[in-house]
Amino acid sequence: MNRIPSVDLKDFISNDATKKQNFVDAIGKAYEEIGFVALKGHFLNHELEENLYKEIKSFFDLPIETKQKYEIPEIGGQRGYVSFGKESAKGKKEGDLKEFWHFGQYVEDDDALKAEYPENVIVEELPHFNSTGKEAYKMLEKTAKYVLRALAIHLNLEETYFDQYIRNGNSILRPIHYPPITEEPKEAVRAAAHGDINLITLLMGAQGRGLQVQNHKGEWVDAIAEPDELMINVGDMLSRHTNNQLKSTIHRVINPPKELWGTSRYSIPFFMHPISAMKLDVLEACIDKEHPKAYEDITAGEFLRERLIELGLIK
Template sequence: MLDTPMAQVPLLDMSEQAADPQGFARALGESFERFGFAMVSNHGVPDDVVERAWAMTKAFFDLPEDEKRKFFVEGGGGARGYTPFKTEIAKGATHVDLKEFWHVGRELAKGHRFESHMPANLWPDRPEGFRDTFLDLFKALDDAGLRLLSAIALHLNLDKDWFEHAVEDGNSVLRLLHYPPVPADAPEVRAGAHEDINLITLLLGAEEAGLELLEKNGTWLPVKPPAGAMVVNVGDMLQRLTNHVLPSTTHRVVNPAPERRGFSRYSMPFFLHPAPDFMIETLPGTITADRPNRYETPISSHDYLHERLVEIGLIKK
């Protein structure tokens, strides 16, 4: 694929993975190496679950501000529950992001060994059915993510199940995002240029224009999936693990065209994380004479996540 501004992130059919796992892995890996992004259709997340989730997301963010703020945990780093408008800021940015969000994490049994690293979920009283809907969506995205990681493993010449142990009971987060309408003269962008922290991100709701990735030549490329498709991108943990063979690409959400500024934008990214005690150590197969190891010292995913949450203002030093 030519490295030109006219290039587009390819749309891959995930239903082909079962019949041709190597072919799908090759196509996904090539898209990641070129863009750090891919788009996938037929990803297996049930339509009815997604439709319920959109309805719940919109209903929750329509609630009064004081009701939503009951679920804001001061000093909690936004790990669970509600994070108010204009709280998060991209690393190095001068303006805070124009968004509010809600985080759902993995449900753990009482006394689980990761209980101290992964706080319990918070659940609002309304809209009714919120908890069940997002536990269903979390599970469906978790399953889809594992299938994508299997393809990534094959592309890296690893066993197809290599990531299973790494992400077992992983600290993954489902984020419900609301970007409210913006004034015509707003100087900020809805979400400043940033990279994701985790292994991979699975994003529902990018059909509404605004998502852009930074090309290698310095231009911004819009990412426009068809209805129902999912955007998937590499996070910094996977970039570090693969010695930058798979790049974590800078991306942003820009303010809409003037005729769309009176409308809200909603999306639901699923940030797929390893278990807190997983050590991010450069894969030997990604180290060559031309690509020396960039990261001599391994780091746990928990410590890495903490460093990054401080950088983006969700945790105070």
């Protein structure tokens, strides 16, 4: 497969059973073959998208001393600011050429989870930064819920199977700034080849060239979304839960050609995580003679901790 398939969420949430099933079949096939789709018809409107970009650009334009006020190393970068070069891909020594921010869950009706998650960090210098981030978080979470409902049907599960696990889930909205490149990078790239940790990732900002996806032949395919599309991919948790039936695909963000080194790139992934207690045990329906159980039992919380240690974000 040498291109990323495009689907429209409006088909799934329509009252047309044929359109709904066609959406389920298309997204299921894409996630079994390449692990990525471009999605139209999501809940993030153009005005909210514009406002979010404006706010995050304003934040990343703040002096480094101001941004560092919001960096909290003891929580492994789960909330607030993470400065340039701090994160590296699994197995890589070089830090990625990026800085980023984390908005986390806004817990409702669950004191235990509220105590488990770090508080969101408030940026005093920008009065609309946090409210805009929260609104975008909610719209992306809503979009992700319907994508997972479609995948539940594809997997012959009850449609709302994932709902109980993603409500108040440990999801993260991560605005990323890839600053201008000022000198020849030795080994580092904007984001080294990696798979995501979570259930699914919804990515804003894949409109320009840079994001690449590795297909089954090991070839790198450009993943470029239309202006009204989100790029959505399977993460390792979902791949593990489905015994690799749904593919968590290796992807990267390459450095631009030299003539574009002076430009910034912004992208905003939403990492859909379940609650920590969700069991990622391989689904029985995904095990057969040709596909024996590939993974040991583990919870989402245990798996996340393992991976954050591998990424160097917690000790």
